[in-house]
Each structure stands twice: as structure tokens, then as C-alpha cells.
Amino acid sequence: MSLTLKRIIMVTLGVLGACMVWPCLLAVQYYQTAFPGYLFFSLAQGMLFGLFFGAIFGSFEGIVVSSRPKAFKGLALGAAAGLVAGATGVLAGQSFLFRAAEEILSTWESGRDLGIVAANGVGWALIGLFVAMIEGFRSRSARKLLVGLAGGIVGGVMGGAALQALLFLFPSSQYALLAGLVLFGFFLSFCYSFFENRFSWGSVKLLNGPLKNKEYHLVKARMSVGTKSTCDIVLEGYRDVEPVHAWVGMRKGRMYVTSAQTERPLKVNEERTNEAQLRREDVIAVGSAKFMYGIFS
């Protein structure tokens, strides 16, 4: 799978998440008066927001590696992490808006509405930040947290500005929120995908079999390879592959592949090995699956 296709899938997922969260948010907002206070109102909206975006982004990894169990597991874990991240993000954003909006607005000698856009934009950046970091929490990867941090802030600011601009131009339209959320989902996922590529240490490309041409970005410090759905690279439909067969990871600035010490061998450039430092165009054989290490995208 090329980087472009991967980005298209990521962006599609972001847009799908936005579409799903829109009616749910409207429904909660309609019942605003039934909430005991802004705290619970913000928590409910944040949890809904995080639930959908977390679930949909959590399933991304499973979809791109064509592993359904991994996708469903990611969906569940992403939803759970999303509940917390969304609630935290919206609370942070709302808290900022309440506390700082008035401060920011009063600095504008004219155009206070634009001040609201700016204050909300920062609020959305906070939401985007927490939502984009869900994948990092889910996969317990500091590197992915960093990707989420960068992608979330940039995507959140861009998406939040677009959303607020639409709400500013069409204040009474519910579809402005929909369009804004779609743009938010688009920017968030695009920026996440962009930074994932920027932060990756290269990639491995599958050269044969049912997942031929699929590329895996090496973003985590240690990525597992095997048939288990919990592996980062899931090799379904390949001969002689162990549940956890090998690890690919970065150590002291160098990329290594390490055998999980199974009966079935790990080979690099046709030679059996327990551990080998990888160089560009090295061919790694895990059972019948063959990868090439490099920077393809």
C-alpha cells in the first residue's frame, strides 16, 4: 500500500468519524438544559467526540495491515482511550474558552466575533491534541504520542479554525457544524498521517504473498512481526511464520531486526540470523514472507 493510499484511508476515516459524531453532538446539545452543569455537559460531549474518533482512528492500523481482529481490537481500545482523551480534550478546550476568551476578546478593538474564532481555535487544538494522541496511548508508543502531539496541534488548529470560520459565517446552520467537523476530521487525520511519515525511521515493504506491496512505517521503537493479531505487522496467510516471529526496531540510531528465538528461522539476505543491523534494500525473510527495508514513500 502506497503512502498516498494510506493517507486517503486515514483521511476517509477522519471524515467518517466526523460524520458519525455530528448527529450525536447535536442530540446532546439539544438536551443541554437537562444537564446539571457545564462540567457534565462538556464531559458528555467530549466522551462522545472521543468515542467516535478514537474508535475510528483505533481501527486504522488494522485496516491498513488487513487484519480484521486487529481492526476490531483497535476499535474497542481506541473507543476506550477516546472516551478519556475526548473528555479531557473538550474539558481543556472549554476551560480555556471560558477563562481566556474574554481576555482575548477584550484585546480586539473591533471584531469580537473573530476573537471568539481565535479562542475556539485554540480550544479545538487542545481537543485535536488529545484525540490524535489516542493511537499513541493505545499502542503504548512514545513516538506515536509525539506524532499525535504534532498532528493533533497542527490539525486541531487548522480544523478548528475551519470549523469556527464556518460557524462564524453560518451561525444558525447545523450543517456548518457538520462541514466544520468534516474539515476538522480531514485536517486532523491528514496532519497525523503527515507527521507519522515525517517521524518514521523508514519502512519495510512486503514483496510477496497476499499482502504484497504493503508498506509498514517504522514509527515505534520496537515493532513485532508474526501471525498474532496483536503484532504490529500481522502476517496472515504466510507459511512458516510464528505467532511472534521477530522484532524490528531502532537502537542507538540504528535499525535492527531480531529473531524472537523461535524454531523457525529469521533470514536477512538469505542468511539465518538472530539479530542483524538493517541497511537499505536488505531483504528480510520471515517464514515465506519477504520484506525489503528502505524508505519507499
Place this chain on the structure above:
Amino acid sequence: MKKRVITGVIALAIAMHAAVAQEATITQIDPSSLLATQTVKLYLDAGRSSGPVDAATLKVSESADGVEWREVPVRSVKRNQNREEGISFYLLLDNSGSMWDGLDGKPTKDADATRVAHAKRAVNDFVSNLSVMDRVALASFNTNFKLVRPMSADASGIPSSLDGIKKPARDEAYTELYRSVAQAINGFGEDGRRKVLIVLSDGENFPLDAAASLARAEDGIDAANREGVTCYVVNFSESKDSQVHRVALESGGLVFDARDADELAGIYNSIRDNVLEEYTVTYTAAMLPGDRRYVKVESGGAEATRYYFTGTVLGSNTKPAAWYYLLFVCLPLLVWLALLLFRLERETDEAGIQLLYGAAGTKTKMFTLTGAQTVIGGSQAADITISGNPALKAEAATIVFDKTRQEYTITAGADLTVNNKPVKSKKLEPGDVINMAGTVVVFDNPTRTIVKGGKDGKK
């Protein structure tokens, strides 16, 4: 006699204000605890309210539109809380050219007789009477706004700071009143105290470039309401701005006229006394949609209204759910399922080689191996021609298919590597990487790869 005049002027001003402001005034709203505890604190100048002002007699209502009101529970009503918590005062002094004239508006050579000298004496007198709990900031304005001393609990430096206010040059001598008021309101910061801005000016808003200046009195009113600042305006000449009094009255403040330093000092101290007498009301806010929340306080026949900001980061909605909302959940779910079920990659169904890297600009391409023998090279005579690489020999490699064993073997026509190892001849396995003078291809063959859990089970 002089004191009686001062008292009379102040009493008149307060009385006029009370009449305009419907007898009671919400001087400041502090919604900083709204998100955490759903409570709002407001400061109330009860004015001519008859009878006691307490939680039992005070009625607080909120509205999203200023029309339909909902009564909200009052948690506490306290008097003199400003005395315990302290007050943040922001003193904004006019330093335009006319402030360096005498009290009669005519130029004077006596520095002590100028309006600005009177103003400095009044400010010195005022800060010397502040409580240790109070904070004070000082700024001057003419064509430009200048922060002389930032908000601080230490007022001891104010006298020397006042000495630093010098006569402006000709092009700096204008009166940017509205813009300076808005800037001062922004200078309070967030400390949870009562915020009071005292503006002293001897003239009208008179910017250097009136056409270019966008500042209006409304900006000051909005900023004061949003920032929770009460603005007091002291006119120090016969000439008065026609709009700045609105900033004072609509932010819960007062307008005064003063003629000399004694009157000024009396006014400054009277403002402080007035603020100290205010009530602090804490109540539980209602849950209403919208960015603006109106508050109405009724007590003993007196009434006051004001608004504060309640916008939510995810917006608000007053329309009920429609049937098609369901589509926005179901359709994306179907697309998600389609993405999950549709495999974007699939195994090759025929033997072949795939070009990975070639000459610059060469795209990844698949060549099928159909015959018993396939020659790969740079010449047009080869069975598979890979152009663009001058280093690639005309017949760089030959792949031979053994029908009996169903095996492919590569034979080198020039230097080549398979999986980064130099070879002359080698039986090919699916996924083998062949490098011919920098042109890299991958061999693949469907019959050799899948079995375990695979669908075709070709082996």
C-alpha cells in the same frame, strides 16, 4: 466649604447614576468557576434598594435571550467582601497636550498649576490610602497608550512613576480615549478580585487620524462587560466626551466632574468606598444554550441586568433530532465495514517480475513471465526491456521455467545480485529481489507462497 462642595458633587453624581441605572447595578460578573462548579459570582451595588439585601430577599434570574427569565438559586450574599479580598484599581490618566494647561484651560508657566499636576497629586493621595489587600496599575494616554506601572500590590513606586509622565510632543498630544480605555480594561489580568478602572480625562476622543481610528465607545463597553471591569470616568474640564459616559454607566460605573486636586482626591476615594460597600452574590447558573447569558438581580424593588459569556467550544443546538441523523451514523459505518472487508492487496495470480527501482522517473511496473525462457535487459531485443538505465546490459539476465518442477531459475548475463548476494545462477523464490546494475526487480510466483490459512491452497 470646599469639602461640602466636593461631597455635594459626588452625591449628585451618585444620585444621577442611580436614576439612570435603575437604582441597582451589577458592577462585575465573575464566571471563572462556571465550568468546575456551575457557580457565578457577581458584585452588586444595591443603590436605593429598600430593605435588607440577603439570600432570602434577593432574586437572581438568567436568560439566554433577555426575554424569558429563569430564576436560579442564590448560594450566598456577602457585604464588604471586597474589603477582605482587595480591589484591583487601574488608573488611566490623560496626558494629552491640554492636560498641561491650567485649570482654566489656558497655557501656564507654573508647573504646579497644570491639570496634570493636580491629577498627579490626587493619584498620590489616593494610593496612599489603599489597603494592603488592594492592587494598583497606572497608565497614561495621549496619541499613544503607555503602561507606566503594571498591576502590583506595591503602590510605593507610584509617586516616582508619576514623575516620569512628561509633556508630550505635538504629534503625541492627541486623545486616543476609546482605544486606551479598551487597552486598560485588558490590562487587569485574571486574579479573581474586583476590577475597577478609573479614567481621568480633560477632553473628547480626538485621535491623530480620526478617519483611520476604528476604536469606538462600544468597544470599551463590550470589553468591560466581557472582562468584568467597572469603569469610572472623571471629567477634568468643561469639555466632555459625548460617549465615554456610556462606558461608565453600561459597565456599572459612574461619571464624575472635578475641578481641582482636592475634588479629584475626594472622587477617587469615594469610588473606593462605593466599591467596598458592594454585595458579593454567588449563585448557581442555569443551563441554557447560547454564547451570551443575561443576568437579572431584583432586590427590594430595585433591578439590575448584565450579561456574561457562556459560549461552548462545541457549539449549541436548539433543534430536535431529525430522522436523517441516523443516516450519518449508518452510512459511515457501512463505508468503514467496506474498508475493513475489502482487501487492498492481493496475491499475484501469475508468475512475473515487478520493477521496484529503475531509472529516474520509472514507475513501478509488473511484467508477466509467460514463456519457458525470458530475457531481461536494456535492449529492445530482450523479452522484457527495461529502458533508461545505460548501465543495464542488453541481456542482463535470463529466467528459465522448468515445467516439470514448476521452478524458475535466473542466470546472470552480467553482474547481478539476488537478495543482495552476487549470483551466476539461482532458483528463484517468491519475493526474491534481483538487482541488475541498479535496476531492482522482485520476482513473484503464486504457487509458492500461501498455504496455512490461505484461500487458494495452491501448493
